[in-house]
Amino acid sequence: MKPEGNRMFIVDRSAAIIRPKQPFLDWLNALPGNDVTLTLAEIRSDCTVILVPEAAEPEDSIAFIDDIADKLFDQELASWVADDALWPAKRSLKLFWEWFDVEVHLGVMDAVSDDIHNTPTDHNYH
Secondary structure, three states, X not given: OOEOOXXXXXXXXXXXXXXXXXXHHHHHHOOOOOOOXXXXXXXXXXXXXXXXXXXXXHXXXXXXXXXXXXXXHHHHHHHHOOOHHHOOOOOOHHHHHXXXXXXXXXXXXXXXXXXXXXXXXXXXXX
């Protein structure tokens, strides 16, 4: 991958950053056998960014997030704890929004001219 000088490429997607909130941290720090106490700043410093359909209004992206919240919830949990037996048993859309902030960015630009290659995640969600 190499930069294309001053060229930027418009991507037909919007982006959303998924940031854990205090209830997620409380769950994470209370896990059995956890010997490292994390802070909210630590778990919010390098967060998941997802591309969502291009939107004209943030509400459109939020509606899309609502539709895939169960998958996002599982992805976020799996990124911290592989054993799904330790995950909260009753995950819901309401709990997702209690545990995560979602920051929407409508405009996405690409500074790299190489094609993007999509690879499915290895996770099989319930």
